[in-house]
Amino acid sequence: MAEPPASELSRAERFKATHLAARHGNYHQYYSKFRAPTVPDERLSILPSDILRNARVIDLGCNAGKLTYEAIVHCGAAAAVGVDIDPWLVEQAKAAYPDGPCTFEHFDFVDASAYRGTALGKFDVVLLLSVTKWIHLNNGDAGMLTLFAHIRSILNEGGYLVIEPQPLSNYARASKRNKELRETYKTIQIKPPFDDELKAQGFERVYDFERDEEGFARPVHVWRKKSSIS
Numbered sequence: 450m451a452e453p454p455a456s457e458l459s460r461a462e463r464f465k466a467t468h469l470a471a472r473h474g475n476y477h478q479y480y481s482k483f484r485a486p487t488v489p490d491e492r493l494s495i496l497p498s499d500i501l502r503n504a505r506v507i508d509l510g511c512n513a514g515k516l517t518y519e520a521i522v523h524c525g526a527a528a529a530v531g532v533d534i535d536p537w538l539v540e541q542a543k544a545a546y547p548d549g550p551c552t553f554e555h556f557d558f559v560d561a562s563a564y565r566g567t568a569l570g571k572f573d574v575v576l577l578l579s580v581t582k583w584i585h586l587n588n589g590d591a592g593m594l595t596l597f598a599h600i601r602s603i604l605n606e607g608g609y610l611v612i613e614p615q616p617l618s619n620y621a622r623a624s625k626r627n628k629e630l631r632e633t634y635k636t637i638q639i640k641p642p643f644d645d646e647l648k649a650q651g652f653e654r655v656y657d658f659e660r661d662e663e664g665f666a667r668p669v670h671v672w673r674k675k676s677s678i679s
């Protein structure tokens with residue numbers, strides 16, 4: 450029997466379908482439906498200005514590219530690369546910001562061997578905003594640790610990781626909405642905000658920003674890559 454058209458689905462069915470399709474947090478129309486439409490995004494504007502100014506930035510989990518673009522246009526970054534696992538979102542970003550100062554790449558950024566194009570090389574800032582839950586639920590503890598190690602490897606000495614980790618309580622809701630995430634959720638041992646794991650990778654936390662954005666009560670943490678792991 451054919452599935453009913455979207456227009457005939459109940460609100461609950463549409464809600465479930467949306468979450469099943471966005472198992473990586475790759476919500477379409479994310480910035481128009483879920484986040485405050487502030488320009489520039491507050492998660493960028495609260496940062497000390499010298500973090501992004503003249504920096505080469507990579508935005509991991511860039512969705513449709515809003516923050517990637519704003520890092521340059523409003524915050525003075527020299528270059529910005531947005532990466533997302535969802536090809537449709539990457540195409541939307543390219544269409545929204547054509548021939549502009551930022552570039553976009555489509556691949557799974559947890560896989561260190563997948564990096565290509567403008568995402569290769571060293572960076573001064575890595576943005577990891579509101580995506581750690583999805584990385585963790587899809588890749589487990591090993592995936593999170595692998596990504597942190599790779600982020601350190603692509604950062605210049607003294608470079609910054611700007612991270613907005615979702616709380617563990619948020620994981621439970623996501624796993625209930627998407628059965629494909631439940632088994633991995635049961636195996637998770639390390640917990641956000643990943644302080645011990647990031648310190649072990651050679652990062653030091655330099656800034657904390659508490660914030661509440663239309664129900665998103667998520668802090669933004671800024672970590673700096675130390676010259677050596679003690």
